[in-house]
Every structure is written in C-alpha cells, then in structure tokens.
Amino acid sequence: MGNSQKTFFSFQTYESSMYREIWNSQGPIPGSVYELQNLTDLVLSSNNLSGVVELDKLLKLKHLSYLDLSYNGLSLNINNSVNSIFPYFDTIRLSSCNLSEFPKFLREHAGLRSLDLSNNKIHGEVPKWIFDVGKDSLYDLNLSHNFLTSLEHLPLKNLRSIDLHSNLLQGSLPLPPNTTDFFSISDNKLIGEITPLICGLSLAVLDVFNNSLSGLIPQCLENLSNFLSVLNVGNNIFRGTFTTTFTKGNMLRNLNLNGNQIKGQVPQSLLNCRHLEVLDLGESKKNDTFPHWLGTLQNLQVLVLRFNTFHGQKGTFKTKAKHLFPKLRIIDISCNEFTSHLPTNYIKQFGAMMNVGHIPISLGNLKNLESLDLSSNTFVGEIPQQLKSLMFHEVQSLSDNQLAGPIPQGSQFNTFGNDSYSGNLVLCGFSLSKKCKELQPLPPPPTLQQDENLDSSSGFNWQVVVLGYGCGFVFGMVVGYLMFGPIPGSVYELQNLTDLVLSSNNLSGVVELDKLLKLKHLSYLDLSYNGNNIFRGTFTTTFTKGNMLRNLNLNGNQIKGQVPQSLLNCRHLEVLDLGESKKNDTFPTGHIPISLGNLKNLESLDLSSNTFVGEIPQQLKSLMFHEVQSLSDNQLAGPIPQGSQFNTFGNDSYSGNLVLCGFSLSKKCKELQPLPPPPTLQQDENLDSSSGFNGKL
CATH class of the missing domain: 3.80.10.10 (Ribonuclease Inhibitor)
Known part of the structure; x- marks a missing residue:
C-alpha cells in the first residue's frame, strides 16, 4: 500500500485533481490519515483545510518523510514532550500554520533537506539549536514573514536557498555559506555595510531591499557577473558612486538601486547586460543626461529614473538598432530636469507599448x-x-x-x-465591500503571445492609447509627457481600439465623436480635462445596438449638440460623466431624461455643473448598482427620490441646487404646487432624434 498512498497524498505532484475532488479541499483532515502506517508523503498545501492537526500522531508514522501542510487554515497541536520514534524527514513545510515558536521536534531531524516555517507568528531570536537541524544536509531554509529579531550567523554548510525577508532582524548583514545561490533578507532592520566577503560567493539572487544598510556598495560585486541575476539593494542608505563594471556575458536581469544616495552617472557597462529586464535607478541622486544607449538593450522592460537630476534634452540617438527599447513596458522619468519632451519617434518605437492601458x-x-x-x-x-x-x-x-x-x-x-x-x-470582489455581479466579460487584454509579437512598424495602430501626465508613475506613455494639438486622424481608423484615454492633457481641436463611437470594440472613452484648449465638436452620433461601451467621460469640454437618445443602446454602460461644462455656453439643459433609468448597469453618473432643471426622475431609483452620483450645481428643484441607492448619497451630490429638498439635505420639503413634470417614458422614447434629450452638450 506504500506506493499507492504516496501517489494519492502527494496530489500536487501526481494526482492533484483527484485529491481535491475527494476532499473538496475543505474541512478537517480525516482521522484515518493518522492510521496510514506506510504513508511516505503527505502534501496538503494550498487548500481550505481547517481544524487542529495532531502533529504528535503524524510523527508516529515511521515512514513519513515529506510533510507539507502549508497555506490552509490549520492549527498544529504540538506536544513538545512527546517521546516516540520520529520518522526521518526529508522535507517539512509548515507555512501559514499559526506557529508561535520553533517546533522542538525538529531537533531530532539531522538529515532534513528542506524546511519552510514562513508566514507564521514566531517571535524573538532564532535559536542556536536550529542550525543543528540538517547541519550537513539542509539546502533550503525559509523563515520569512515572521517576527524574528536576531540571527547571529548561518553556519549551515550546504544551504543553497535562504529566505529571511519580512522579519525584524537587527544587527549586521549575516554572511551566508559559500554554497548559497539565493539570499533574500529584505524588509528587516539591518545596519552596517555589506562585507566584501560576499563577493566570494556564487549568488544568483542578492536581495537586501528596505533595510538601513550603509556605506559603499562593494565594487567587487562585478566578480559575481557570471552568476548574479538579481541585485536589489534599494531603499537603504548606501552612498558614493556605483562603479561596478559589468562584464560581457553576465546574467544580470534585475538591478534596483532605488532610494539610496548613489551619485554619478549611469554606468555604460550596463550595455553588457544583455539579459537586463528591470533597471530601477529612481531617487538615487543620479546626475546625467538621458541614457539613450539603454534603448539597445533588447530585453529591457522596466526603466525607472524618477526623482534624480537627469537633465538636458531627450533627443534622438543614432544606433544601428532597428528599434530602441523594443520590449519596454514601463518608463518613469518624472521629476527630473529635462528640457524637452520625449521625441515622437521614440514613442513610435516603443513596440511593447502598443498594447497599453491594461496591466500587462x-x-x-x-x-x-x-x-x-x-x-x-x-x-x-x-x-x-x-x-x-x-x-x-x-x-x-x-x-x-x-x-x-x-x-x-x-x-x-x-x-x-x-x-x-x-x-x-x-x-x-475580495477585500472590497462591493461584491461582483454577473456581467458580460470585459474585453480581454492581449495574450502574452500577442503582446510580444506586435508589429512595431504599425506606428499608432494601437489597441489602447494612454496619454497621461504628471509627476507620478504612468504606464504605457511617458510620465511628464504633455500632449498638445488635435487627435491624429489615424486614431479614428483603429478598428481594434478598446480603450482611448486622453484625459489631463492639453489637446485641442475638433473631436469627431461620431467616428470615434463607430469603433465597434471601443469600451472606454475618456476625453476629460484637457486644459484651456477645450475639445470642440458635435455629439450627433448614433450608438448602435450591441456596442461595448462601458465608460464615457466627456467632462469639461466644449462639445455641442444634444445628447442622443441612442445612448440607451449602451446596455453595458457603467460610468457616464457629462459634468463640469458650465464654463461654456453649450452645457446640457432641460430635464434629466427619465430613460437613464434603463441603463441597468450604470454605477457612476456625473451631470454636475450644467443647467438641468425640474425634478430628479424617480426612475433613477431602479439603478441597483448606482454607487456614485453628482448632480450638483444645476437648477434642479423639488424632492430628492428616497429609498434604494439614493439613501447612500450625501449632501455633496446635490449642492448648488437652491430649490432642491429632501433626504441628505438640511432643507426639508414643504407642501408646494408640483413642478411641471418631466416627459413620460413614452414621450421620452418617442422624441425625434434631432432633438435628442432636449439638451446640449
């Protein structure tokens, strides 16, 4: 029965689907498990198991060598005084098992090869006896996400992977054994310098992020070039210049110097880092011109230069490379001292950014x-x-x-x-008070294969266009890159466009909304907040049935015409923002159309700063997902509808309507002659399309 039990219980390796179907991944561990005398491997991780595990009973299974109870809702009942013949464990994984101390039964396992006690509640010092556990055999140790405060040294001879991140460790940086290739001790309280002795190791990953380490970054780290893949020394207080010379053929993929006091220029030896994917030099007092030459790194995906003193022009760079930054997905050059915008030819060459907007x-x-x-x-x-x-x-x-x-x-x-x-x-969903309802799925982001095989020669033939600005982190286009002038005519021909976000720029000219809204895949349209050079145009388009529009934001523009009744064909519409147009002479007028109550998926409605009159339609009470509403600064009057979502809106939703009264306002309604009613639903639906909603936008 030994082999069958091993296959059955090691479901992650062999029979994962069968195991989950049998137990449904919930409830306590059956008592019969403790009777399986020939059991060798028990792997129950990443389920929804609960209850108390009688660990002393499991330890009596003399053939058990592999135990993994991680990531459940289990608690362990450990009888540290139990006197029994322990099995010879090879692997013990007890992550997220509510442990508050190191289990003393571990002392008996001199041949242990892998130990994971991460994500528990273990406080205080790491006991010295723990290093007698697997003294000559342990190769994988994970004590991360606990509350450990001190660790004198790491005397284990054969450790390859050491994960101590997210604790409260104090003192100097411990030196791992020379067999170590993965060393993570980030998010602790370490002080002092990195000893040059670390350069004698064969590390692939060195992560000391977010400590209080100081001094100079050892130049000898260049000796690790043939091994080092990740060097993360960000969020410390290192000083001086970064003079490491990266040799040809190095394996570096991720370099993070962010948040230190490392001055000087970007080392040109980074050109030898042909595998580099992430380069973060943000907030590190770099004083240099824009490093155009980084554009020749074919695998670079993330470039962060924010909050430095980079200066001069971001001009062109002559190179034999067909495209600069061919795989770049994130670039942040905000808060520097550049004197020009990033050239348009750069933007057109950002091949990997031609599907932006979605999180990749x-x-x-x-x-x-x-x-x-x-x-x-x-x-x-x-x-x-x-x-x-x-x-x-x-x-x-x-x-x-x-x-x-x-x-x-x-x-x-x-x-x-x-x-x-x-x-x-x-x-x-989870962690938000708002639960998910059944909706048609959103248009998916591009697949990884589509994402990597885009034809960079297609220029503006993008599926998503995001042109934001500000001193922050913008994905897809360049932070601080302020767009001027009209929308390029080629945008109207992007038949696969799903998201067009042109907000918070300084764009101007005529927007041909009827053409934009004929793009049948368009789901998200945001033309809001474009400074003093306000978009102009007419709103005469017909929204066809079956369109995919979910978000329409025309806030603060100068788009004339009347809101078309065909807006009711936008059955997926969740956000409608026609606010803040009072500064123009073209704002919507008339009653709020009662037919808006037919947009059943509408969650956010902004009609603020216009000249709507009359009462708020009672039909809006039927919008069951209506969570955000602003009708302020209009000329509305009469009682506010009561019940449903209206009971959740505050005074700010209605401010500036002097003759509005009722719930959430201090002004109560008195008996008055009723206001002239808005049109009936039948009248509203039979309006001639030339008159729209009897209002202008």
Whole structure:
C-alpha cells in the first residue's frame, strides 16, 4: 500500500485533481490519515483545510518523510514532550500554520533537506539549536514573514536557498555559506555595510531591499557577473558612486538601486547586460543626461529614473538598432530636469507599448517581484490572473485607476487590503465591500503571445492609447509627457481600439465623436480635462445596438449638440460623466431624461455643473448598482427620490441646487404646487432624434 498512498497524498505532484475532488479541499483532515502506517508523503498545501492537526500522531508514522501542510487554515497541536520514534524527514513545510515558536521536534531531524516555517507568528531570536537541524544536509531554509529579531550567523554548510525577508532582524548583514545561490533578507532592520566577503560567493539572487544598510556598495560585486541575476539593494542608505563594471556575458536581469544616495552617472557597462529586464535607478541622486544607449538593450522592460537630476534634452540617438527599447513596458522619468519632451519617434518605437492601458499579463513572469505600485494612473480592464503567480508579492497598490471586474483570489491577493484598490469605481470582489455581479466579460487584454509579437512598424495602430501626465508613475506613455494639438486622424481608423484615454492633457481641436463611437470594440472613452484648449465638436452620433461601451467621460469640454437618445443602446454602460461644462455656453439643459433609468448597469453618473432643471426622475431609483452620483450645481428643484441607492448619497451630490429638498439635505420639503413634470417614458422614447434629450452638450 506504500506506493499507492504516496501517489494519492502527494496530489500536487501526481494526482492533484483527484485529491481535491475527494476532499473538496475543505474541512478537517480525516482521522484515518493518522492510521496510514506506510504513508511516505503527505502534501496538503494550498487548500481550505481547517481544524487542529495532531502533529504528535503524524510523527508516529515511521515512514513519513515529506510533510507539507502549508497555506490552509490549520492549527498544529504540538506536544513538545512527546517521546516516540520520529520518522526521518526529508522535507517539512509548515507555512501559514499559526506557529508561535520553533517546533522542538525538529531537533531530532539531522538529515532534513528542506524546511519552510514562513508566514507564521514566531517571535524573538532564532535559536542556536536550529542550525543543528540538517547541519550537513539542509539546502533550503525559509523563515520569512515572521517576527524574528536576531540571527547571529548561518553556519549551515550546504544551504543553497535562504529566505529571511519580512522579519525584524537587527544587527549586521549575516554572511551566508559559500554554497548559497539565493539570499533574500529584505524588509528587516539591518545596519552596517555589506562585507566584501560576499563577493566570494556564487549568488544568483542578492536581495537586501528596505533595510538601513550603509556605506559603499562593494565594487567587487562585478566578480559575481557570471552568476548574479538579481541585485536589489534599494531603499537603504548606501552612498558614493556605483562603479561596478559589468562584464560581457553576465546574467544580470534585475538591478534596483532605488532610494539610496548613489551619485554619478549611469554606468555604460550596463550595455553588457544583455539579459537586463528591470533597471530601477529612481531617487538615487543620479546626475546625467538621458541614457539613450539603454534603448539597445533588447530585453529591457522596466526603466525607472524618477526623482534624480537627469537633465538636458531627450533627443534622438543614432544606433544601428532597428528599434530602441523594443520590449519596454514601463518608463518613469518624472521629476527630473529635462528640457524637452520625449521625441515622437521614440514613442513610435516603443513596440511593447502598443498594447497599453491594461496591466500587462507578462508582469506575472517577474518572479522575484515583491512590491508593485501602479497607483494614480489610467489603467483599465481587469487585474490579470497571472499576477497570482508572484509568490514574493508583498506590497501592492493599484489604487486610483480605472480598473474593473473581479479582483483575483488566492495566493498573495488574499493579504492585500481595501487601500490597494481604492479609487477604482467598478472594481469588485475580495477585500472590497462591493461584491461582483454577473456581467458580460470585459474585453480581454492581449495574450502574452500577442503582446510580444506586435508589429512595431504599425506606428499608432494601437489597441489602447494612454496619454497621461504628471509627476507620478504612468504606464504605457511617458510620465511628464504633455500632449498638445488635435487627435491624429489615424486614431479614428483603429478598428481594434478598446480603450482611448486622453484625459489631463492639453489637446485641442475638433473631436469627431461620431467616428470615434463607430469603433465597434471601443469600451472606454475618456476625453476629460484637457486644459484651456477645450475639445470642440458635435455629439450627433448614433450608438448602435450591441456596442461595448462601458465608460464615457466627456467632462469639461466644449462639445455641442444634444445628447442622443441612442445612448440607451449602451446596455453595458457603467460610468457616464457629462459634468463640469458650465464654463461654456453649450452645457446640457432641460430635464434629466427619465430613460437613464434603463441603463441597468450604470454605477457612476456625473451631470454636475450644467443647467438641468425640474425634478430628479424617480426612475433613477431602479439603478441597483448606482454607487456614485453628482448632480450638483444645476437648477434642479423639488424632492430628492428616497429609498434604494439614493439613501447612500450625501449632501455633496446635490449642492448648488437652491430649490432642491429632501433626504441628505438640511432643507426639508414643504407642501408646494408640483413642478411641471418631466416627459413620460413614452414621450421620452418617442422624441425625434434631432432633438435628442432636449439638451446640449
């Protein structure tokens, strides 16, 4: 029975689907498991098991060598005084098992090869006896995400992987054994310098991010060029210049110097880093011109130069390369001293950015990513499920974007709070109070294959266009790149365009809305806030049935004409913003059309700063997902509808309507002659299309 039991219980390796179907991944571990005397491997990780595990009973299974109870809702009942013949464990994984101390039964396992006690509640010093566990055999040690405060040394001889990140470790940086290739001790309270002795190792990953380490970064790290793949020394207080010379043939993929006091220029030896994917030199007192030559790095995906003193022009760069920055996806050059905009020919050569707007699914391939901040941008669409594969993903902020749909569940996503997602009005799911409802799926982001095989010669033939600005982190276009002039005519011919976000620029001229809205895949249109050079044009288009529009934002423009009745064909519409047009002479007038109550998916409605008159239609009470509303600064009158979502809106939703009264306002309604009624629904639907909603936009 030994082999069959091993196959059955090691479901992650052999029979994962069968195991889950049998137990449905929930409830306590059956008592019969403790009777399986020939059991060799018990792997129950990443389920929804609960209850108490009688660990002393498991330890009596003398053939058990592989035990993994991680990532469940289990608690372990450990009888540290139990006196029994322990099995000879090879692997013990007890991550997220509510442990508050190091289990003393580990002392008996001199032949242990892999130990994972991460994501528990273990406080204080790392006991000295732990280094007698697997003294000559242990190659994998993970004590991350605990509350450990001190670690004198790492005497184990054969360790290859050491993960101590996210603790409270103090003192100097411990030197790992010379067999180590993965060493992560980020997010602790270490002080002092990096000893040059570390250069004698064969490290592939060195991560000391977010400590208080100081001094100079050892120049001898160049000796690791043939091995080092990730060097993350960000968020410390290193000083001086970064003089490391990267030799040809090196394996470096990720270099993070962010948040230090490292002066000087960007080392040109980075040109030898042909595998480099992420280069973060932000907030590090760099004084240089724009490093055009980095554009020849064929694998560079992320370039951060923000908050330095880069200066001069971002002009052209002569090179034999066909395209500069061919795989660049994120560029942040904000808050420097540049004297020009990034040239248009650069933008056209950003081949990997020709599908921007959505969060790229390829970020899921950055396996060492621990912190991701894409806040305060204009990302749209759903959060990619691929981000669940980031096992070290500890900090995330996607707030203040235009994301929609369900938040991924499981893995690290279950640890992020509401603040990570705030300001995304149509996002729903775990950690938010807003639950997801059944909707037609959003247009998907490009697949990874599509994402990588885009024809960079197609210029503006983009599926998503994002042209934002500001001193922050913008994805897809360049932070601080302020767009002027009219929208290029070629945009109207982008038949596969799904998201067009041109907000907060200085664009001007005539917008041919009828042409834009004929793009049958268009889901997201935002033309708001374009400074003093306000968009002009007419709003005479016919919204066809079956269109995919979910967000329409024309806030603060000078678009004439009347709102077409065919807007009712926008059955997927979730956000409608026609506000802040009072500064023009073309703002909407008349009653708020009662037929807006037919837009059943509408979640956000902004008609503020116009001259709507009459009462607020009672029909808007039928909008069950109506969460955000602004009708302020109009000429509305009469009682505010009561009940349904209207009971959740505050005074600010109605301010500036002097004769409006009722719930949420201090002004109560008195008995008055009724106001002239708005048109009936039948009248509203039979309006001649030339008169639209009897209002102008």
